[in-house]
Amino acid sequence: METDLAGIARIDPAPRAAGGAKEGRPGDGGNGAGTAVITRTKTRTKRPNVYRVLLLNDDYTPMEFVVHVLEKFFAKNHDEAVRIMLHVHQHGVGECGVFTYEVAETKVTQVMDLARRNQHPLQCVMEKK
Ligand code: TYC
Numbered sequence: 001m002e003t004d005l006a007g008i009a010r011i012d013p014a015p016r017a018a019g020g021a022k023e024g025r026p027g028d029g030g031n032g033a034g035t036a037v038i039t040r041t042k043t044r045t046k047r048p049n050v051y052r053v054l055l056l057n058d059d060y061t062p063m064e065f066v067v068h069v070l071e072k073f074f075a076k077n078h079d080e081a082v083r084i085m086l087h088v089h090q091h092g093v094g095e096c097g098v099f100t101y102e103v104a105e106t107k108v109t110q111v112m113d114l115a116r117r118n119q120h121p122l123q124c125v126m127e128k129k
Pocket residue numbers: 055056057058059060061062063066085086088089122123
């Protein structure tokens with residue numbers, strides 16, 4: 001038996017019965033092909049596409065505002081929010097979390113909206129992991 005790329009098993013033609021009967025399985029059209037499709041039982045494990053949401057440093061956004069953003073939209077406790085904010089402040093960029101595409105997009109929009117409404121230049125971006 002061979003297996004093609006789609007994982008569909010092919011059952012090779014059954015040997016003719018002794019005596020040389022022409023027909024194969026019932027319903028195979030009588031051409032002797034003897035094909036069948038079996039369903040896959042093995043689970044295909046594909047990891048979902050995930051995206052990192054990142055904060056970028058700038059010179060003007062107040063530290064307290066960034067901490068607030070991390071608590072409000074990324075469910076960080078105060079100590080963790082301060083740690084991430086300081087990481088961004090010192091290294092230029094830092095990760096707020098990892099999400100599926102739609103959730104990451106929503107987080108970015110929420111952060112950018114709040115920053116704009118408060119006239120801070122804070123930038124939040126997403127990148128495929
Ligand atoms: N660098 C800013 C300051 O000194 C603080 C800051 C931290 C801004 C993180 C943005 O993503 C940021 N006020």
